[in-house]
Every structure is written in structure tokens, then in C-alpha cells.
Amino acid sequence: MAAVNTMEKKLAEYKCDTNEAICLKLVRFPEDVEDDGTTFHPEYSHQIFGDDEVAFGYKGLQIQLFYTAGNLSTILKVKYSSKVTETFDCVEPDEVEGKIREIVPAGFTCNTDDFISLLEKEANFKPFGTLLHTYTVHSEEAGELTYQIHKADITCPGFLEYHERLQTFLMWFIETASFIDPDDDRWDFFLVFEKYNKDGETLYATVGYMTVYNYYVYPDKTRPRVSQMLILPPFQGEGHGAQLLEAVHRFYCSLPKVQDITAEDPSENYVKLRDYVLLDMIKEAQDKSKINKKHARRVYEILRLRATDMSDEEKARDYRLEVKKRLFGPYRKNQRELAKLRKCLRPEELVSHMGQMDTETQHEELEKSYQVVVEDYRRIIERLASQA
Incomplete structure (x- = not known):
């Protein structure tokens, strides 16, 4: 058992986080190639290397995928300090370069001098x-x-x-x-x-x-x-x-x-x-x-209604809540006024005012207001459609 655990620990040393191992770069000047400050890394690599985003079989793995800044001419290099087969005869490393080649279109180079030659042609792009x-x-x-x-x-x-070449970046971000x-x-x-x-x-x-x-x-x-x-x-x-x-x-x-x-x-x-x-x-x-903010808001609500699939329960609910939120403004104002009244009205007067602002009644009035507004909006949308 101890021998197995030791083996697992040694093998674990050959696992690399592919989000760290993949080095991306947009190159403008030849000196950018060796400048680590211009390197950036993927947010995701699971579509290429699996959900764990791990490559096995290498220490110090670095997958260099550099592009000229304009035309995106590409160089691909895979570097590492050691490989698992150098230590263990019966264990095979992942074919990392092959996985990258699956998404990088043909025409890339693996030679730095050739890449610099491509960089010199950027003036034509x-x-x-x-x-x-x-x-x-x-x-x-x-x-x-x-x-x-x-x-x-x-x-x-x-x-x-x-x-x-451009769409290869989608896989990483x-x-x-x-x-x-x-x-x-x-x-x-x-x-x-x-x-x-x-x-x-x-x-x-x-x-x-x-x-x-x-x-x-x-x-x-x-x-x-x-x-x-x-x-x-x-x-x-x-x-x-x-x-x-x-x-x-x-x-x-x-x-x-x-x-x-x-x-x-x-x-x-x-x-x-x-x-x-x-x-x-x-x-x-x-x-x-x-136009003022109130009018602009109505225009927005009309256009949003036209673009909303009201047969979709969730979308219809979102739209309804958005409109009701605006319509609820006057009721909120009444609530603030009521809070002020509490300080100056006698109890029997306060009860009278509160009776006028029953919560259930508010909801009913709000729903009526919403239906009237939507009906108005639909007529406007129908008129727009007839003129299109």
C-alpha cells in the first residue's frame, strides 16, 4: 500500500493546470515573444482538456500559442522540463500538442524565425x-x-x-x-x-x-x-x-x-x-x-412588450413585475405620507386613512392599472405593425 501511495505522489508531480500551462500572446514587436509581461492565460480549457482542466505527463509544461497582433498568424510550441516516460516506462503522457492542433487551423508555424517573418508582414494587414x-x-x-x-x-x-484563427480564442474565454x-x-x-x-x-x-x-x-x-x-x-x-x-x-x-x-x-x-x-x-x-423621463419610460415599456414572448411564463412575469414596479410609485408615495401622518393624527383619524390604503386593495388596483397600460401598449404595437 505504501508503494502505491508513493507511486501516486510521484505521478501527481506530472499533472499540470492547463489554464496556467497555456500561454497566449498578441505580438506586435519581436521582443514581445520573450516578454512574459505580454502573456495572458485562458479562463477555461475544459473543452480541450476535460472538466478537470489538467494535462498529465509533464513537469513545467508550457503550451505557447502566440499570434501576430493584426492578422493573427500563429506559432505553436510545447515546452516542458521533464516527461513522465523519462521516469516511468509504462505510463504514457497526454498528447497535448495534438489536442491544441484540433482547434488551431492549418497554416501555423512551430519555428520562431518563421513567426518573426510573418510578424514583419503585419504592415500589409x-x-x-x-x-x-x-x-x-x-x-x-x-x-x-x-x-x-x-x-x-x-x-x-x-x-x-x-x-x-480569431475564433480559437472562444475556447479559452x-x-x-x-x-x-x-x-x-x-x-x-x-x-x-x-x-x-x-x-x-x-x-x-x-x-x-x-x-x-x-x-x-x-x-x-x-x-x-x-x-x-x-x-x-x-x-x-x-x-x-x-x-x-x-x-x-x-x-x-x-x-x-x-x-x-x-x-x-x-x-x-x-x-x-x-x-x-x-x-x-x-x-x-x-x-x-x-422627451422627459416618464415618456421615455413608456416608450421603453412598449418596445419591450413588442419584443417579449408573453406566452413564455417567465418572460411575461419579468415584464409584468417591471411595469408594476413603476406603477407602484404612487402607492409608495402614499405610504411615506402615511408614515408622516402617524406623527400628527389622532388614532381614530389614522385608522381612517389606513383603511383607505388596504394592502389587498392596493394589489387589486395595481393589477387593474397594469392591465389598462398593457392594453394601451398593445393597441400602439398593432398600429405600428399595420404601418410597417
Whole structure:
């Protein structure tokens, strides 16, 4: 038994956390290749290495997956200090390089000199598709940095190959990620790039992207559905997600054939980001249309009703509670006034006021108000539909 335990301990030394072992990098300059400060690691690796996210058979395992910053030309290297077969004859290590090769498209190199040659060609890389939006972000280190958002599709020369390299990042940063079939012409791609200077030339670095699928809605509309969205880790926390989502919403809102914009299985972070962006757009609409907050709220509730599947019990409940929360405002005000009255009214007068504000009655009145509001909203939505 002691011998078995000793063996298990020795074998355990050859287990590596794959989230730590995988080293990702976006390379702009040759010196970045050896600079550990530019390295980042996955949040997830279970789709490649199993739920435990462990690779067996190596000590000091390092899986280097480096990309040129713009075109995402790739180098793959696997390094380790020792291998289990060097100590134990009958134990085989995991085929880690083979697992990575399953998701990295053909065309990558394993040679550093070849990778540097690819890096030198970055000056030829230009963003794909149509420029939608340009914005700046202030950096204490670099000053004002300029970013661009482009819309691309499968007709852009070289884009399909680029997208194959770009989507490999999904496996490391989206828990339930899956690759899409980009040959379907219903896909739209929105890409974020940073403009930067290198030896006096303007170059572009990939920052993140979003994929959107255009579903058909009878008789002549489309419903764009956001599939996946990712801002690469070196750029996270700088507001690029909000800029991207706002640009995408503005693009589709400008198309008459678009009925509404949805998201496929949105994460909690995505929902929060979408709420922030839409509230920001609502504020802008208020400023331009000169409508007050109360009117803007009603417009929001109408549009949300139009986009909500009220046959879905959970969605209908969420909508009902959201509207009732607003309608409950006057009742809350009465409660505050009642609290003040307690200090100055005689007991019999207080009882009289409390009788007027019975909780059950409040709920009944609230439900009546809700039904009236929804009926009004439905008539407006029907009128909009008849004019479409």
C-alpha cells in the first residue's frame, strides 16, 4: 500500500493546470515573444482538456500559442522540463500538442524565425469590411489611442481564414463556446481594431469581435441574434464592449427590415452590458427628441412588450413585475405620507386613512392599472405593425 501511495505522489508531480500551462500572446514587436509581461492565460480549457482542466505527463509544461497582433498568424510550441516516460516506462503522457492542433487551423508555424517573418508582414494587414465607427480611449502610458469598428462578411477576401484563427480564442474565454459555420451568408461579423504606429507605419491590432446571425421573420423582416462576443483580455476593462455593442445596435436600428435584436443564451455580464448601452442610447434619444423621463419610460415599456414572448411564463412575469414596479410609485408615495401622518393624527383619524390604503386593495388596483397600460401598449404595437 505504501508503494502505491508513493507511486501516486510521484505521478501527481506530472499533472499540470492547463489554464496556467497555456500561454497566449498578441505580438506586435519581436521582443514581445520573450516578454512574459505580454502573456495572458485562458479562463477555461475544459473543452480541450476535460472538466478537470489538467494535462498529465509533464513537469513545467508550457503550451505557447502566440499570434501576430493584426492578422493573427500563429506559432505553436510545447515546452516542458521533464516527461513522465523519462521516469516511468509504462505510463504514457497526454498528447497535448495534438489536442491544441484540433482547434488551431492549418497554416501555423512551430519555428520562431518563421513567426518573426510573418510578424514583419503585419504592415500589409488592413481591417476587413466597412468602417462603422471610430473612437478614442485615453491611456496614461500611451495617451490617446484610436480604435475602429468594422462590419465584415464572407465576401471579404481573406476574411474566412482570419476568422478561423480569431475564433480559437472562444475556447479559452467563453465557457460554452462553439465554432460557427462562417460560409452561411446570414452571418454578420463586427470587428474591433486598434490603430498603432510601428517604425513610422500605421498598423492594426485585433481587439475583439461579435458574430450576429440574421434570422428570417415572416413576411419580410429579419431578427439579428447576437451569437458570441469577445473582447480579448489585453483590452478588457477599457469600454470596448460597450462601444462594440452600441455600434452594432445603431447599425441594425438603421435598417428598416430589422424587427428587433436579440441574443443567444446571453451571459449575465452581456445582459448588464446591454442594459448599460441601451440606457445610454435612451438618454441620447431623450436629448435629441426632447422627451422627459416618464415618456421615455413608456416608450421603453412598449418596445419591450413588442419584443417579449408573453406566452413564455417567465418572460411575461419579468415584464409584468417591471411595469408594476413603476406603477407602484404612487402607492409608495402614499405610504411615506402615511408614515408622516402617524406623527400628527389622532388614532381614530389614522385608522381612517389606513383603511383607505388596504394592502389587498392596493394589489387589486395595481393589477387593474397594469392591465389598462398593457392594453394601451398593445393597441400602439398593432398600429405600428399595420404601418410597417
